[in-house]
Amino acid sequence: xxxxxxxxxxxxxxxxxxxxxxxxxxxxxxxxxxxxxxxxxxxxxxxxxxxxxxxxxxxxxxxxxxxxxxxxxxxxxxxxxxxxxxxxxxxxxxxxxxxxxxxxxxxxxxxxxxxxxxxxxxxxxxxxxxxxxxxxxxxxxxxxxxxxxxxxxxxxxxxxxxxxxxxxxxxxxxxxxxxxxxxxxxxxxxxxxxxxxxxxxxxxxxxxxxxxxxxxxxxxxxxxxxxxxxxxxxxxxxxxxxxxxxxxxxxxxxxxxxxxxxxxxxxxxxxxxxxxxxxxxxxxxxxxxxxxxxxxxxxxxxxxxxxxxxxxxxxxxxxxxxxxxxxxxxxxxxxxxxxxxxxxxxxxxxxxxxxxxxxxxxxxxxxxxxxxxxxxxxxxxxxxxxxxxxxxxxxxxxxxxxxxxxxxxxxxxxxxxxxxxxxxxxxxxxxxxxxxxxxxxxxxxxxxxxxxxxxxxxxxxxxxxxxxxx
Numbered sequence: 001x002x003x004x005x006x007x008x009x010x011x012x013x014x015x016x017x018x019x020x021x022x023x024x025x026x027x028x029x030x031x032x033x034x035x036x037x038x039x040x041x042x043x044x045x046x047x048x049x050x051x052x053x054x055x056x057x058x059x060x061x062x063x064x065x066x067x068x069x070x071x072x073x074x075x076x077x078x079x080x081x082x083x084x085x086x087x088x089x090x091x092x093x094x095x096x097x098x099x100x101x102x103x104x105x106x107x108x109x110x111x112x113x114x115x116x117x118x119x120x121x122x123x124x125x126x127x128x129x130x131x132x133x134x135x136x137x138x139x140x141x142x143x144x145x146x147x148x149x150x151x152x153x154x155x156x157x158x159x160x161x162x163x164x165x166x167x168x169x170x171x172x173x174x175x176x177x178x179x180x181x182x183x184x185x186x187x188x189x190x191x192x193x194x195x196x197x198x199x200x201x202x203x204x205x206x207x208x209x210x211x212x213x214x215x216x217x218x219x220x221x222x223x224x225x226x227x228x229x230x231x232x233x234x235x236x237x238x239x240x241x242x243x244x245x246x247x248x249x250x251x252x253x254x255x256x257x258x259x260x261x262x263x264x265x266x267x268x269x270x271x272x273x274x275x276x277x278x279x280x281x282x283x284x285x286x287x288x289x290x291x292x293x294x295x296x297x298x299x300x301x302x303x304x305x306x307x308x309x310x311x312x313x314x315x316x317x318x319x320x321x322x323x324x325x326x327x328x329x330x331x332x333x334x335x336x337x338x339x340x341x342x343x344x345x346x347x348x349x350x351x352x353x354x355x356x357x358x359x360x361x362x363x364x365x366x367x368x369x370x371x372x373x374x375x376x377x378x379x380x381x382x383x384x385x386x387x388x389x390x391x392x393x394x395x396x397x398x399x400x401x402x403x404x405x406x407x408x409x410x411x412x413x414x415x416x417x418x419x420x421x422x423x424x425x426x427x428x429x430x431x432x433x434x435x436x437x438x439x440x441x442x443x444x445x446x447x448x449x450x451x452x453x454x455x456x457x458x459x460x461x462x463x464x465x466x467x468x469x470x
Contacts, residue, residue: 013147015072017107023056057107069190077342094123118155150174158256168266178215271318272310312337369455410442
């Protein structure tokens with residue numbers, strides 16, 4: 001063990017907390033073993049806010065899961081890295097904090113509002129700082145937050161006023177400005193082979209937290225009126241109230257953060273940049289079409305023209321609106337949204353804040369050679385799996401480059417992978433190929449490009465779900 005100067009608080013994203021009905025391990029509702037792929041798709045009532053208004057968080061999920069409409073990460077890899085350096089409080093129970101813990105995970109009921117989640121964070125952190133004076137609490141906490149967890153942290157630091165306690169907030173793929181993917185879920189529903197998965201769709205539409213993931217920029221082009229619109233401005237009654245409530249909450253968060261002094265908490269926004277990502281939508285008066293083909297009316301300038309996203313959150317959305325006041329820019333990571341939860345960059349940033357020596361001092365603010373992976377996250381049983389890969393920031397002719405896609409059951413590195421060589425598409429400027437359809441389950445997809453001129457070996461990957469439709 002090495003000495004830690006800060007209390008590190010780890011916040012998961014949506015789906016990343018184990019939830020139980022009455023706070024007992026034998027009464028768990030969501031932990032997502034393999035059977036939950038089918039169970040949550042076909043029997044989602046146990047996760048309904050109406051059926052179960054309050055669920056008790058017991059800890060962070062350990063392995064990658066399928067939440068019924070999206071793939072979510074497990075946090076065991078990150079916690080294993082942290083455990084080699086620190087004493088962990090894995091449960092984050094405000095009633096029984098682990099004495100002397102240097103890292104605490106804070107699970108929360110990810111179905112409900114991020115404000116309620118922030119209140120739980122406050123209870124947990126207060127329990128760990130009991131006995132500390134005001135001066136001892138100042139700058140004592142570093143928050144590491146993945147995806148929606150970053151929004152929870154911003155509520156805790158901003159609306160709840162705990163920013164003086166924080167040395168820094170590190171966010172990983174957090175949709176600070178929202179994600180059109182969430183808008184697609186709420187309007188068009190979770191879909192498989194073009195058909196709506198009705199049960200998961202009803203489930204997510206009842207979760208307040210999903211509305212809080214909606215874009216808070218004019219992400220929708222109204223083709224009839226010829227203007228850009230916010231989600232709450234769409235003439236969809238079932239969406240309007242929840243979307244406006246969420247928008248107003250984000251405006252409050254921004255105001256609180258703009259009011260913080262320049263010498264306040266550090267903010268490190270880590271974003272994925274090389275992967276095509278839904279970042280806008282079109283509304284024709286009747287239907288909403290979400291697109292990965294970035295339209296001109298978004299009017300992105302500078303480096304943002306070369307930043308795409310992590311497959312879930314657009315790159316520009318992973319940066320808070322007020323981050324321009326900070327002395328450093330965003331950290332660009334090669335990972336997609338799920339693998340970002342255990343990126344090696346996390347430990348590098350913590351090492352910097354803790355003052356530990358390390359060899360690699362390369363900052364992630366520039367565009368480094370990387371693979372951009374375009375891969376859907378849900379497939380039907382037996383459906384061929386389309387893979388598209390683009391070699392970005394490579395200043396060479398790559399048309400003859402060997403690029404391979406490998407697929408194996410999730411987490412099983414000993415299984416012989418199914419593989420295919422991706423073929424060059426000169427029109428699209430990318431590599432494309434198909435992996436064979438699979439049985440129900442979770443699968444890891446890795447894309448490899450070896451000996452790329454001027455870039456060496458490049459690799460990326462993600463996890464997808466294969467499910468049975470209704």
